[in-house]
C-alpha cells in the first residue's frame with residue numbers, strides 16, 4: 001500500500017524561483033527509496049516539504065499524501081499530528097534535532113511517553129532500551145549527558161533513537177552519515193539498515209552519494225535542478241544508467257568505491 005504519494009510537488013522561493021519542479025514519486029509501506037543528486041538539486045527541500053517544514057517564505061504546491069494526510073497547505077495542527085507518528089526525520093547534523101540545554105534521556109523520553117504513556121521508572125527503562133537499540137553503551141551515562149558531552153557519531157545515534165521512539169511508518173534520513181568519519185559512517189548505515197528492517201519501516205534516504213544510498217535502499221530517484229531525472233531499482237541504475245547525469249553519479253561512486261578498496265588492508 002502507498003505510504004507516501006508525492007504528485008506534482010513544486011517548491012518556490014520567496015523571489016519566485018522554482019527550486020523543486022513538478023516532482024512525483026511514491027513510497028510503499030516498508031519500501032526504501034533513495035533521493036540522490038548533487039548539492040542544490042532539491043533533495044532536502046523535498047523532504048522538508050513532505051513534513052511541512054519549509055523555511056519561511058517558501059511555498060509549495062501540488063500534492064503530498066503521507067499515510068492518507070495531505071501535508072501541502074495543511075494547518076500546523078494537522079502537521080504536528082503527522083510528524084513523529086507517520087514520519088520522523090534524522091538530519092545530517094544531529095545538533096539540529098537535539099536541544100543543547102536538555103539532558104539526552106529527557107529528549108528521548110518525551111516522544112516515548114507520548115506514544116506509550118509510560119512514566120517514572122518504566123519510562124526510564126524504556127529510554128535505556130531505546131539507547132541500547134542504537135548500540136550506545138552505558139545508556140545511564142548517555143541519558144544524563146548533554147549533547148556537547150558525547151561524540152558526533154553518538155549524537156547521531158541519539159537522534160536516530162529519538163526518531164524511532166515514535167515508531168513512525170516512514171523514516172526520513174537526510175544525509176545522516178555525511179558529517180561522520182568514514183568508519184563511523186559505515187556503522188551508522190548498517191544500524192539504520194538493521195533497525196528499519198526489523199521494524200518493517202519505510203525509508204526515504206537522501207544523499208549525494210550513490211554508494212551510500214545503495215547500501216540502504218532498493219530504489220532510487222535521481223534529481224537534478226529540482227527535477228526527477230530518472231528512477232528505478234538501485235542495481236538497474238548502477239548497471240545501466242539511462243541519463244548522462246546519472247552516468248556521472250555512477251562513475252563518481254565507482255571511483256570512490258575503488259579508492260576505498262585500494263585503501264583498505266587486504
Ligand SMILES: Nc1ncnc2c1ncn2[C@@H]1O[C@H](COP(=O)(O)OP(=O)(O)OP(=O)(O)O)[C@@H](O)[C@H]1O
Nearest residue numbers: 013019037038039040041042043044045046055208
Ligand atoms: N532557505 C533557502 N532560501 C533560498 N533558497 C534556498 C533555501 N534553501 C535551499 N535553497 C535553494 O534551493 C535549492 C535546493 O536546495 P536543497 O537544500 O533542497 O538541495 P539539496 O539537493 O538537498 O543539496 P544539499 O545536498 O547541498 O543539501 C538550492 O538551489 C538552494 O540554493
